[in-house]
Amino acid sequence: MGHPPNSESGQSSKSSSDPASGGTAPGGKRPLEFWFLTLFPEVFPSILGSSLLGKASQRGLVSYQTIQIRDFSTDKHRTVDDTPFGGGEGMLMKPDVLHAAWSSAIERSALSRSSEGGRSLTILLSPQGRHFDQEMAKELARYDRLILICGHYEGLDERFIENCVDREVSVGDYVLTGGELPALVMTDAITRLLPGVVGNTQSLTEDSLENDLLKYPQYTRPREFQGKAVPEVLLSGDHKAIAAWRKAQREERTRERRPDLWARYLEKNPPKPSRKKR
Numbered sequence: 001m002g003h004p005p006n007s008e009s010g011q012s013s014k015s016s017s018d019p020a021s022g023g024t025a026p027g028g029k030r031p032l033e034f035w036f037l038t039l040f041p042e043v044f045p046s047i048l049g050s051s052l053l054g055k056a057s058q059r060g061l062v063s064y065q066t067i068q069i070r071d072f073s074t075d076k077h078r079t080v081d082d083t084p085f086g087g088g089e090g091m092l093m094k095p096d097v098l099h100a101a102w103s104s105a106i107e108r109s110a111l112s113r114s115s116e117g118g119r120s121l122t123i124l125l126s127p128q129g130r131h132f133d134q135e136m137a138k139e140l141a142r143y144d145r146l147i148l149i150c151g152h153y154e155g156l157d158e159r160f161i162e163n164c165v166d167r168e169v170s171v172g173d174y175v176l177t178g179g180e181l182p183a184l185v186m187t188d189a190i191t192r193l194l195p196g197v198v199g200n201t202q203s204l205t206e207d208s209l210e211n212d213l214l215k216y217p218q219y220t221r222p223r224e225f226q227g228k229a230v231p232e233v234l235l236s237g238d239h240k241a242i243a244a245w246r247k248a249q250r251e252e253r254t255r256e257r258r259p260d261l262w263a264r265y266l267e268k269n270p271p272k273p274s275r276k277k278r
């Protein structure tokens with residue numbers, strides 16, 4: 001998997017600064033490069049340019065780049081799909097066009113020209129893939145380049161998958177019309193974990209799913225809303241008591257809502273045996 005690219009190139013649509021510039025993030029780390037291979041590059045800029053994702057790219061922590069797969073078609077109709085051998089419903093994305101688009105991403109990437117090297121992964125969004133979760137987001141946040149292939153139609157020719165794709169990833173057991181939304185979901189979860197993206201890193205360690213627990217309930221002003229008061233302990237100023245309350249709430253929620261997580265949590269944090277009274 002992950003064969004070396006050809007030297008084909010083509011046009012692409014940019015959604016942020018070009019990683020070919022090879023700029024570095026504050027602290028000297030190169031930005032994590034996201035490359036999206038897609039038939040619909042126009043869906044990316046609004047999400048990637050907004051909120052924390054937009055700030056992360058402005059601050060050089062990530063770079064987002066879209067490549068229009070259709071630009072790599074060689075016929076006058078700009079064909080990217082064809083009928084499956086052996087018959088059957090629908091159309092398949094052509095391996096030659098996909099390979100040319102993928103090669104262009106690798107060729108243009110700053111990582112390919114870096115003497116320091118780095119870690120790269122080509123991911124195909126697919127309902128047949130491994131389920132994406134917080135653990136995988138953490139693992140992928142440690143890479144230097146992620147190439148995300150957004151499928152359409154009935155899927156992709158298997159030979160492209162065998163030759164170029166390192167991992168197939170699913171965002172859940174349902175079938176979507178294309179890989180763009182899953183790619184954006186993954187990008188959001190991964191970018192959020194990069195150092196410097198979320199201001200208060202404490203909030204990351206208390207997030208839902210951290211340490212196999214869900215988040216505790218949260219309240220803001222007003223103190224009373226529609227007959228419901230904020231729990232007294234949160235107004236007490238007693239930080240130890242607040243931390244204990246929050247931990248107990250996280251445990252209770254997880255036990256009630258997510259027995260699978262709760263079982264894992266108990267395995268890692270077995271209840272302490274109560275001391276027998278004499």
Ligand SMILES: C[S@@+](CC[C@H](N)C(=O)[O-])C[C@H]1O[C@@H](n2cnc3c(N)ncnc32)[C@H](O)[C@@H]1O
Pocket residue numbers: 124125126127128149150151152153154155156169170171172173174175176177178179180182
């Ligand atoms: C209509 S789907 C193709 C489904 C394919 N015929 C199958 O049965 O596996 C088109 C594309 O949407 C994307 N996709 C659909 N559901 C997905 C999911 N749950 N997770 C990740 N990608 C998905 C994939 O890129 C896929 O190639």
